[in-house]
Amino acid sequence: MPGTATVALFAILAACAREPSQSEATTSTDEANGSLKVITVNYPLAYFAERILGDHGSVSFPAPADVDPAYWSPPPDVISEYQQADLILLNGAGYAAWVANATLPRSRLVDTTSAVSDQLIPISSSVTHTHGPTGDHSHGGTAFTTWLDLNIAVAQARAVLEAFVRARPQYEADFRGAFAALEAELREVHSGLEKISEQLVNQPVLFSHPVYQYFERRYNLRGFAVHWEPDEVPEEALWRQLQSVLQQHPAKIMIWEAEPLEENRRRLLELGVESVVFAPGGNRPAEGGLLDLMREGIASLRSQ
Amino acid sequence: MIEIQNLTFHYGEGDFRLDIPGLQIAEGERVAVVGPSGSGKTTFLNLIAGIARPQSGDIVTARHNLAGLDDSAVRDFRIEHIGLVFQEFELLEYLDVFDNVLLPYRVNSSLRLDTMVRQRAVDLLGSVGVGDKLKRYPDQLSQGEKQRVAVCRALLVNPSLLLADEPTGNLDPANKSRVLDILIDYAADNEATLVTVTHDSDLLGRFERVIDFRDFLEKAG
Amino acid sequence: MNGILYLAWRYLAYNRWKTTILVGSIMLIIYLPVGLNVVVEQSGQHLNARAQATPLLVGAKGSPLELSLNSLYFSLDTPELTSYAEATAIIETGLAEAIPMYVRFKSRAQPIVATSFEYFGFRGLALASGRMPALLGECVLGAASAEALGVGVGDSVVSSPETAFDLAGVYPLKMEVVGVFEPNFTSDDNAVFVDIKTAWIIEGLGHGHQDLADPAATSAVLNRTDDNIVANASIVQFNEITEDNIDSFHFHGNLDSYPLTGVIAVPKDEKSGVILMGRYLDSDANKQIVRPRDVVEELLDTILTIQQFIVAAVFIVAVATVATASLVFLLSLRLRRREIDTIGKIGGGRWHVASMLLAEIVIVLVLGSALAAGLTALTWRYGSAVIESVVMS
Numbered sequence: 001m002p003g004t005a006t007v008a009l010f011a012i013l014a015a016c017a018r019e020p021s022q023s024e025a026t027t028s029t030d031e032a033n034g035s036l037k038v039i040t041v042n043y044p045l046a047y048f049a050e051r052i053l054g055d056h057g058s059v060s061f062p063a064p065a066d067v068d069p070a071y072w073s074p075p076p077d078v079i080s081e082y083q084q085a086d087l088i089l090l091n092g093a094g095y096a097a098w099v100a101n102a103t104l105p106r107s108r109l110v111d112t113t114s115a116v117s118d119q120l121i122p123i124s125s126s127v128t129h130t131h132g133p134t135g136d137h138s139h140g141g142t143a144f145t146t147w148l149d150l151n152i153a154v155a156q157a158r159a160v161l162e163a164f165v166r167a168r169p170q171y172e173a174d175f176r177g178a179f180a181a182l183e184a185e186l187r188e189v190h191s192g193l194e195k196i197s198e199q200l201v202n203q204p205v206l207f208s209h210p211v212y213q214y215f216e217r218r219y220n221l222r223g224f225a226v227h228w229e230p231d232e233v234p235e236e237a238l239w240r241q242l243q244s245v246l247q248q249h250p251a252k253i254m255i256w257e258a259e260p261l262e263e264n265r266r267r268l269l270e271l272g273v274e275s276v277v278f279a280p281g282g283n284r285p286a287e288g289g290l291l292d293l294m295r296e297g298i299a300s301l302r303s304q
Numbered sequence: 305m306i307e308i309q310n311l312t313f314h315y316g317e318g319d320f321r322l323d324i325p326g327l328q329i330a331e332g333e334r335v336a337v338v339g340p341s342g343s344g345k346t347t348f349l350n351l352i353a354g355i356a357r358p359q360s361g362d363i364v365t366a367r368h369n370l371a372g373l374d375d376s377a378v379r380d381f382r383i384e385h386i387g388l389v390f391q392e393f394e395l396l397e398y399l400d401v402f403d404n405v406l407l408p409y410r411v412n413s414s415l416r417l418d419t420m421v422r423q424r425a426v427d428l429l430g431s432v433g434v435g436d437k438l439k440r441y442p443d444q445l446s447q448g449e450k451q452r453v454a455v456c457r458a459l460l461v462n463p464s465l466l467l468a469d470e471p472t473g474n475l476d477p478a479n480k481s482r483v484l485d486i487l488i489d490y491a492a493d494n495e496a497t498l499v500t501v502t503h504d505s506d507l508l509g510r511f512e513r514v515i516d517f518r519d520f521l522e523k524a525g
Numbered sequence: 526m527n528g529i530l531y532l533a534w535r536y537l538a539y540n541r542w543k544t545t546i547l548v549g550s551i552m553l554i555i556y557l558p559v560g561l562n563v564v565v566e567q568s569g570q571h572l573n574a575r576a577q578a579t580p581l582l583v584g585a586k587g588s589p590l591e592l593s594l595n596s597l598y599f600s601l602d603t604p605e606l607t608s609y610a611e612a613t614a615i616i617e618t619g620l621a622e623a624i625p626m627y628v629r630f631k632s633r634a635q636p637i638v639a640t641s642f643e644y645f646g647f648r649g650l651a652l653a654s655g656r657m658p659a660l661l662g663e664c665v666l667g668a669a670s671a672e673a674l675g676v677g678v679g680d681s682v683v684s685s686p687e688t689a690f691d692l693a694g695v696y697p698l699k700m701e702v703v704g705v706f707e708p709n710f711t712s713d714d715n716a717v718f719v720d721i722k723t724a725w726i727i728e729g730l731g732h733g734h735q736d737l738a739d740p741a742a743t744s745a746v747l748n749r750t751d752d753n754i755v756a757n758a759s760i761v762q763f764n765e766i767t768e769d770n771i772d773s774f775h776f777h778g779n780l781d782s783y784p785l786t787g788v789i790a791v792p793k794d795e796k797s798g799v800i801l802m803g804r805y806l807d808s809d810a811n812k813q814i815v816r817p818r819d820v821v822e823e824l825l826d827t828i829l830t831i832q833q834f835i836v837a838a839v840f841i842v843a844v845a846t847v848a849t850a851s852l853v854f855l856l857s858l859r860l861r862r863r864e865i866d867t868i869g870k871i872g873g874g875r876w877h878v879a880s881m882l883l884a885e886i887v888i889v890l891v892l893g894s895a896l897a898a899g900l901t902a903l904t905w906r907y908g909s910a911v912i913e914s915v916v917m918s
Contacts, residue, residue, distance in 0.1 A: 073772070076703070079659035083642060099773055101661045103720040106640040107622050346860030355870055376874060383872025395866040398539030399532075411873030411881075417528065457871070 034167055039085040041096040042069045043283050044147040045112060047290040048157040049089060051182045052164055056171045060085070061284065070144060071283050073098045087163055091156075093120045095144035095282040112156035113146050119145070121213045145280050147290075150190035150216035154183055185291050192298040193219050199302070205255035206273060207247075211280050224249045230258040239267065246271060253304050276300040305465065305497045306352055311361030313344075313351060320348055324520055329513075331464075332495040334488060336508050339517030344349070345501040347518070349467045352499065353386050354378035366464050380414045381387035387458030389487070391470035394449040395442040395457075402438040405429060405457045415461065428456040432486055448479030455486050467489060468500040472507065484510060527756035529877060533884035543857075544889065547850055556791075558836045559897065560904045565832050567909050571823050572598075575711055576817035578648075580798060581621070581790040583611055583805065588814040590775050590824060596626045596787040597817060599636040603629050607812065609721075610710050610781035612788045618804070620797035624789040627724045632682045632700075634672045638716040639724030642673025647791065654678050655704030661723055661774055662766025665704035669714040669910075675700050675872055681765075682717060684727045698727045700767035725776065730840045733766065733774035798813070803905070838858070854886065 036057030040046040053059060062078050063069040074082070075142045079102050082088055088104055090096070092113035113120065119141040145232035147153040160181040165172045184188030197219035207216070210225035224245060228234050234242075252272045260268075265275045288296075306329040314321040322344040329335050337345050346443055350356040351363055354370045363370050366385050370378055382388075405409075405425045407523045409417035429435050434445075442450055451471060458466065468487060469471040472480035484500075484507055491498040500511070537544040575597050584592040585605035594600040615623035624647060627639035638644075645657060645665075656680035658665050664682060666674070674682055683697045700719060708714050726732045766774060776783070791800030805814035858865075868878055 074661075076656065076659040080656060083657060083659070097772065100776075101722070101774055102662065103642050103658045103663070106616070107643055348562075353870070379869070379872045379874055386872070388871055390867070390870075394863070394870075396864055396867070398536045403535065407868070408871055408873075410532055411868050411871070411877045413874065413877070 012016060034168055034170060036164065037086045038089060038153070038164075039087070040089040041099065042091055043285075044153070044290050045089040045091060045156065045160065045279055046284070047281075048153075048160045048182065049164075052157065052161050052175050052178045054174055054178055056164075056168060056174065057086075063283060065283060065286075067283065070095055072096070079103075082177055087167060089160060089163070091144060091146060092117070093144040093146055094141040095146075112159040113152065115159060116146075116155045119149075119152060119219065143210075143213035145211045145282065146214055148212060148280060149218040150186050150193060150219065152188050152214060154190075157186065189291055189294045189298070194296070196298060196301045197221070199304075200204050200253075202250040203247045203253075205249040205250075208243075208254060208256045208260070211257065212255060212278075215278070222249075223255075224251065228260075228264070230256050230260045230264070233261060233263050243271065246273070253301075253303075274304055276304060279300055305329055305333065305361075305366060305409060306499070307364040308351075309362045311358045311363060312353065313347060313356065313358045319453070320344070320347075322351075322520065324348075327515070329497060329499060331497055332491070334491055334498045334510070334512045335500070336511035336514045337499060337501045337517065338503070338505075338508070338514055339520075343517040344520065345517055346469050349499065349501060352465075353382055353388065353467055355382075359402050380412065383408050383412045384461060385464050387461060387463035387466045389451075389455055389458050389466070389468040389471045391473040392476075393442075393447075393454045395450055395454060397442055400439050400441055401429065401445070401453050402426075403436060403452055404442070405458065405460055406409060407457060409460055421460070425456065425460055429453070432456055433482075448475055451475060451479065451483050452486065455483060459490055461484075462494070463496075464496050466498045466500075467495055470501050470503065472502065472504060480504065480507065529880045529884050530888075532881050533888055536881075537885055537888055543853070547853070547889045548892045548896065550846045550850060550888055552896040554839065554846050555894055555897035556900045557839045559901050560908070561835060561839075562830060563901055563904050564622065564908050565828055567905070571711070571909070572821045572825065573818070576821035579817045580792055581801065582787050582815050582817055583607070583615065583623075583790055584785075584787040584813055584815075586811045586813050589813065589820045592787050592813070592815060593817045593820045595628050596789060599628050599638055599716055601628070601631060601636055606784040606786060607788065607829055608781060609783045609785055610784065613781055613813065613834075615788060615790050615801070620801045621790040621792040625644060625721050625785050626787045626789060627721055627785050629786060630684050630687070630724060630727050632684050633674060633680075633912065635666075635673060635715055635717050637664075637719055637727070638713075639719050639721045641721055644718070644789075647789070648709070648711070650706045650709060650713060653705050653707040655702070658703055658720055660766070661720060661771060662698070662700050662727065663703045663719070664723070665718045666701040666702055667706050667714040667716045667718070668708035670704045670717055670885060671702075673715070674717075678702055696727070696729065697764060698723070721785075722776070723766075726774065728784075730783055731774060731776040733770050747832065755901070854855060858882070883895060 034056065036053060037060070038049045038053060038057060039060045040049060040061070040274055041061075042063075043061055046059050049059040057235040060081065061069075062074065062081055063072045069243050082102070082104055086108060088109050090099060090109055090111050092111040123141055147156060157179060161175055164175045168175075193215075200219075200221055202222060204222045204224065207223050208228045208230065210227070212221075212223060212225070215221070216223045226238070226242065226245075228238070251273060253276055254268055256275055257280055259277055260275050268275055274295075277300050279285065279293045281293045285293055306327070308324050308327040309321070310326070311324040320342065337348060339345050347356060351358055352365055354363075354365070354373070358371075365381075368385075369379055370381070373381060396407065397405065402425060405428065406417060406422070409415045409421055426435065426438070429438060432455065434449050434452055434456075437445065437449065442453075445453065451474070455471070458468075466487060471487065472483055474482060487498055487500065489508055490496060498511075502508070568767070581596055582592055582596055584596075587605040591600075591602060591604040595604050606656065609625060612623040612625040615621055622643060624644050625639075625641055626644075628636055630637040630639075642657070644650075651800040652665075653668065655665070666676070666682075671677060676682060680702050681699050682702060683699050686697060700723065702718075706713065707716075722731060726733075789802060790798075792801055802814055802816075805812060865878055869875070
């Protein structure tokens with residue numbers, strides 16, 4: 001360690017200023033009118049934020065309508081939008097991997113599932129690999145469509161509420177009132193799903209994609225996930241694969257993320273599988289809101 | 305022009321003593337002063353010029369009784385009326401030829417240095433054969449050239465009295481003659497009085513009168 | 526007067542070596558204390574301003590001065606390392622904002638300052654061109670840094686290896702310059718700013734590599750089982766983060782264990798700052814919290830003491846110089862006796878002669894003073910930048 005005299009000499013020589021710069025901890029908040037700029041990484045969070053924020057700010061969700069926000073990587077100019085927001089609502093659970101590689105102001109990040117991190121579902125089928133001195137490590141992660149467990153959805157909405165109250169305490173009453181209304185609706189949807197759960201108890205189901213882990217766990221479904229796109233006809237090999245799955249897992253319904261092609265619906269029916277749609281709602285729907293989507297999904301399930 | 309009455313001079317407590325009961329030098333007269341070393345020839349010139357002050361007696365130079373003038377007035381009088389030429393030239397080593405000639409005009413405010421004076425200096429230097437050496441320094445000149453520059457310095461103020469203390473003592477025969485010609489020609493052309501101390505008997509014929517300081521020594525002794 | 530000044534000037538010009546030495550001596554004895562004072566004043570102002578603008582610093586136990594110099598002025602003498610957990614801990618107290626700092630690497634002579642987005646707002650840095658860093662592997666340069674490295678937006682810089690033989694850890698990472706800040710006349714001007722995670726990648730704590738399932742990586746695979754793939758060292762690790770490979774970059778383990786050189790804590794208010802300080806001071810843990818302004822104040826006191834010693838020494842030298850110069854002058858008077866006599870004989874006034882000699886002294890003093898003033902002005906304008914570039918190199 002250099003001696004004090006050397007360090008002191010360095011200090012003498014380390015001057016480089018004629019004018020000191022003014023510095024203060026700044027955020028991009030518009031303190032003058034209390035308006036809050038919020039930006040999110042997925043539609044459910046945008047929905048919660050819009051419901052709770054009301055007129056006290058703006059909510060932005062910049063992912064294009066035709067992408068899955070979980071796998072979207074925004075360009076730098078969009079990341080700048082995130083940087084300028086007062087609050088950045090994150091889903092947590094590894095959703096939107098781009099966040100890990102982006103420069104975002106930590107003080108304005110809100111991890112909406114941090115309070116329920118013990119309820120997150122690790123993806124156990126990930127492959128580990130080994131290279132270099134650090135030993136085994138995995139690139140697997142966590143299931144991230146957390147809001148499909150409506151209890152977690154309520155927790156996420158509550159995290160949004162608390163973040164808003166911290167940022168704008170003067171509107172606490174409004175925020176809490178709006179949250180209460182939202183929570184009531186979320187609980188209502190949850191009750192609807194619990195009834196479905198009773199209906200489908202011990203019944204095997206299929207999922208078109210492995211995005212229903214929380215849904216499956218919370219509502220006690222016995223599910224098996226394939227990787228089928230609603231707007232594509234799977235190859236014959238995949239149909240054969242499905243048939244062999246059905247022998248072990250005789251599902252009567254397949255839950256799709258979106259309306260499947262008629263051919264898919266027909267061929268599944270031939271195999272004794274009804275198609276129902278329960279859209280996860282990761283991105284903004286063309287019509288309606290998140291809870292409308294869920295209610296439609298409940299209706300679709302109930303009809304089976 | 306120069307009148308001395310009952311002059312007595314000595315340096316401090318030393319043995320040297322100069323007594324001149326009476327001496328006159330007429331205006332325009334060319335006088336050579338000779339005598340053995342230590343007889344007071346240089347002192348005589350200093351007294352005439354007011355550089356030294358007698359203990360008693362009067363010296364009237366160019367109608368000015370120097371005893372009645374203070375030091376500053378004597379210097380003003382000297383620089384305006386008397387041109388001095390020295391055996392060792394006494395040029396300033398850090399001034400070029402042109403600036404050495406102009407020196408009197410820079411060391412006394414009673415003289416005003418203007419364009420006419422500068423032109424006169426150029427003309428004088430040209431007339432003595434050093435007109436192409438205005439920017440040279442003394443250490444770049446020959447002995448003869450140095451003395452000619454010193455003579456120009458003495459002549460620049462148009463003196464009515466020229467006092468030269470062995471002006472040719474350090475010169476070769478050709479330059480001796482040349483320098484003496486300059487002094488004598490100036491005196492003749494300007495009706496100036498020329499008093500020259502010299503050891504060179506060959507030059508005595510160029511003067512109208514010779515004052516032998518042995519006379520003053522015998523009278524004193 | 527003109528004649529006197531002219532003669533004095535000609536004498537000095539003719540004796541140029543003597544004049545140069547005298548003028549130089551006068552210049553030095555005036556400039557040394559004055560110039561030193563300018564540098565110390567500017568240093569003090571800069572140090573103070575920067576320190577006043579930084580409320581609290583947290584780091585590993587060690588020298589508060591080292592911690593301050595590294596975090597505030599980007600000295601590459603790194604203090605003992607702390608961890609990212611410290612920043613997390615500060616945030617979790619709710620008492621202050623935490624700005625992580627990792628100042629360890631450099632790109633040629635410019636320090637790489639790894640930090641968080643909040644730093645830029647905290648220091649009031651404004652962009653002159655380009656944009657803020659958005660992704661791993663991007664950097665924004667301070668104004669002086671961009672000039673020193675000769676790069677601008679769209680160019681790239683490379684991190685320098687810590688040692689020539691450091692093959693296993695810190696390796697050169699090519700980073701795209703996405704922005705350049707306006708000058709703000711602080712250490713920030715000399716920095717290469719990156720996201721904290723980019724620095725960890727430089728250190729080798731994070732990396733990106735070929736997808737091991739990719740057929741192109743077959744040669745790198747030593748062993749493959751159902752749930753584990755072992756790769757050898759030939760696996761291609763990326764030394765530049767691009768749009769194509771950014772998704773492959775990852776970190777292992779908990780980021781809270783990753784290293785920092787310090788954390789700037791910006792308390793919400795004074796009371797929060799006091800409480801935060803109290804928690805660290807009460808703790809036995811291997812940590813320290815410092816108030817940079819206190820550290821700098823102590824340092825400036827030391828600098829002032831050193832300065833006073835230097836000024837005292839210069840004063841003694843000045844007395845000796847003046848005495849020597851006076852002796853030189855008196856000796857030269859003796860040598861010029863004949864010249865002075867000649868001037869007197871041809872009718873030069875006593876006052877003229879005295880004035881001429883005095884003018885020589887005055888000219889030397891004026892020249893020496895003017896040069897000292899000029900050097901002081903240059904020191905005021907450029908001194909700190911020159912000194913910093915010497916220190917930084």
